[in-house]
Amino acid sequence: FLQVASPVPQGPNKWHEQFPIAKGQRQSPIDIVTSNAKVDKALSDNPLKVSYSNNCCQSVTNTGASFQVVVDGAGTEISGGPLDSTYKLVQFHAHWGPLGGDEGSEHTVDGVTYPAELHLVHWNQKYKDVGEAVDKPDGLAVIGVFFSRGKEHAGFKPISDLFAKVPRKADKVDISFNYDPACLLPARRDYWTYLGSLTTPPLFESVTWIVMKDPVEVSAEQLAALRNLLWETPSGEGQMCNNYRPPQPLQGRLVRST
Numbered sequence: 147f148l149q150v151a152s153p154v155p156q157g158p159n160k161w162h163e164q165f166p167i168a169k170g171q172r173q174s175p176i177d178i179v180t181s182n183a184k185v186d187k188a189l190s191d192n193p194l195k196v197s198y199s200n201n202c203c204q205s206v207t208n209t210g211a212s213f214q215v216v217v218d219g220a221g222t223e224i225s226g227g228p229l230d231s232t233y234k235l236v237q238f239h240a241h242w243g244p245l246g247g248d249e250g251s252e253h254t255v256d257g258v259t260y261p262a263e264l265h266l267v268h269w270n271q272k273y274k275d276v277g278e279a280v281d282k283p284d285g286l287a288v289i290g291v292f293f294s295r296g297k298e299h300a301g302f303k304p305i306s307d308l309f310a311k312v313p314r315k316a317d318k319v320d321i322s323f324n325y326d327p328a329c330l331l332p333a334r335r336d337y338w339t340y341l342g343s344l345t346t347p348p349l350f351e352s353v354t355w356i357v358m359k360d361p362v363e364v365s366a367e368q369l370a371a372l373r374n375l376l377w378e379t380p381s382g383e384g385q386m387c388n389n390y391r392p393p394q395p396l397q398g399r400l401v402r403s404t
């Protein structure tokens with residue numbers, strides 16, 4: 147019998163063959179050159195407002211490319227800062243590198259990488275649902291938080307402890323406890339912001355990026371827990387790692403800063 151294996155996902159360098167927008171004018175991630183970022187007083191005059199509830203998280207899934215905490219969106223709104231309307235949290239996930247390595251983040255800061263980067267994905271409430279918002283120029287807002295290796299992050303532990311329960315693609319476990327994703331944000335709320343894209347196919351140029359300046363510390367064990375997630379590799383099933391897209395051309399875009 148013909149065994150038709152599911153095709154192993156292609157790496158970022160080949161995405162343009164199926165998604166020509168990969169070579170577009172507002173692709174993400176980017177290297178944030180701090181000396182070129184422009185402080186915009188308007189961002190501080192209208193501070194980014196993050197109001198999440200602590201019972202919004204429904205489940206954790208292994209998507210085959212990351213973990214994804216699915217959120218029901220009720221009462222999980224952000225507004226202000228670079229945003230012209232209210233956006234609702236729909237999911238959060240992360241990107242990371244090899245065990246013990248320092249690469250893994252998608253955005254870099256003056257060429258510096260972090261071992262991982264968390265993405266909190268929100269959609270513009272002017273659209274009827276995330277499916278309608280996902281390919282509109284103002285459709286999504288993603289908050290990026292760098293993870294650095296250090297002491298254990300108590301707030302991330304309830305989530306990182308679940309990864310061992312979802313080892314394979316499409317595995318899913320319900321979140322029965324109260325959880326407020328705002329605990330994953332750094333205390334200091336300064337950020338860089340620019341117009342970009344999804345960092346995975348379909349790479350839609352629909353994201354207002356809000357990249358927090360300060361990393362949050364997580365332990366080496368919590369970073370290692372990310373590798374309890376498995377995915378398909380050319381030589382069969384293996385630890386999920388290096389699921390990050392490298393920085394893309396800035397194409398003359400302005401990065402603003404608080």
Ligand SMILES: NS(=O)(=O)c1ccc(S(=O)(=O)NCc2cccs2)s1
Binds near residue numbers: 343347
């Ligand atoms: N790494 S990232 O934060 O830039 C993301 C990549 C993909 C994201 S998504 O959750 O919006 N799914 C994409 C789609 C949803 C519906 C149709 S395509 S968010």
Ligand SMILES: [Zn+2]
Binds near residue numbers: 239240241265345
């Ligand atoms: Zn992401």
